[in-house]
Amino acid sequence: MSRVFLPRTTEGMEWVLPVDPREKLRFVEEFGRPLAASWRPVPVKFVREGEDRGRKVRRVDMPWMGGDTLVLRPRAASALRDLCLTAGELLPLSCEEEELVAWNVTTVVDAVDHERFEATYASDGSLMHVERYAFKADVVDRLIAFRVPETRTAIFVAEEFVARVKEAGLTGTRFQEVWPTAALPRFPSW
Numbered sequence: 001m002s003r004v005f006l007p008r009t010t011e012g013m014e015w016v017l018p019v020d021p022r023e024k025l026r027f028v029e030e031f032g033r034p035l036a037a038s039w040r041p042v043p044v045k046f047v048r049e050g051e052d053r054g055r056k057v058r059r060v061d062m063p064w065m066g067g068d069t070l071v072l073r074p075r076a077a078s079a080l081r082d083l084c085l086t087a088g089e090l091l092p093l094s095c096e097e098e099e100l101v102a103w104n105v106t107t108v109v110d111a112v113d114h115e116r117f118e119a120t121y122a123s124d125g126s127l128m129h130v131e132r133y134a135f136k137a138d139v140v141d142r143l144i145a146f147r148v149p150e151t152r153t154a155i156f157v158a159e160e161f162v163a164r165v166k167e168a169g170l171t172g173t174r175f176q177e178v179w180p181t182a183a184l185p186r187f188p189s190w
Contacts, residue, residue, distance in 0.1 A: 002141045003159040004133065005175035007067050012056065013172050014063040015047040016071045016093070016100065027069045031104045032147050034089060041094040042102075044071075060172030062165075063100070068153040070103040070173060077101050079168035083161055087145035105155045107146045111139040117150075127151055133178040140179075 009015075018024050023042050044065075048057040061076040072080065077090060080103075084090055088105040116134030119127055127150055135156075140146065145157045162175045 002137070002143075003177055004135060004140055004156050004179040005159070005162050006178050007070055007155060007157065007173045008176050009064040010060075010172065010174050012058050013060045014057055016044050016063040016065050016095070017047050019043040019045050024066075027065070027102070028153050031069060031102075032106060032108050032152050034106050035091060035104055036089045039091050041092045043094040044100065045095070046097060058171070061170040062172035064172065065102070067155060070155065072101050072103060074099055076168075076170050076172075079170060080161070080164060083144050083164055087143065103155075105145045105147055107143060108149065108152065109139055109143070109146050110149065111135045111143075111146060112148050112150050119150075133181075135179050 018026075020043070026042060046063065061073050063071050063073070065071045071093065072084075072090070077084075081090065084103050087107045088103060090101040091104055093100040093102055113134040113136050116132070118130070118132040118134075120129045120131070122128050130151065140156075140158070143158060144161055145155060147153075147155060156178070157175065165173070165175070
């Protein structure tokens with residue numbers, strides 16, 4: 001049985017965000033389906049807010065934009081290209097400082113094991129929080145990365161992808177195992 005992971009941010013790493021904050025919706029709403037034929041690079045900038053308060057922000061191979069979009073510098077894109085292209089496409093971003101690409105995972109599969117998947121839903125039926133992920137092993141065993149209709153914005157990656165990131169010594173994004181595991185920790189309610 002394959003292990004499945006979610007990308008997560010690490011403290012003190014660089015962030016990349018669209019110059020126009022409204023463009024972030026483009027990644028959320030459009031990613032998950034092929035876009036290369038009509039793609040126009042989104043202008044992005046590095047966000048290094050910690051530096052103005054005396055904290056160092058680390059330069060990383062995979063700057064954080066969010067769990068729905070992995071951003072790669074050339075070193076990361078080169079090390080992961082073959083894996084990324086088996087599950088999606090690499091789309092150029094427009095950045096004044098350096099070359100960046102966004103990984104659009106276009107593999108969307110019905111992989112959720114609904115009998116074991118535990119989640120909280122809003123009154124309109126939309127997913128609010130996942131307590132426990134559960135997947136169909138026969139579906140995810142053959143995938144490098146995927147999205148599911150239930151959480152279309154989340155990118156799930158296989159152990160092989162995580163291993164390649166570690167082997168290449170890529171920095172920035174960490175990966176949290178979400179299946180097969182026990183329930184996810186709940187965030188405190190404030």
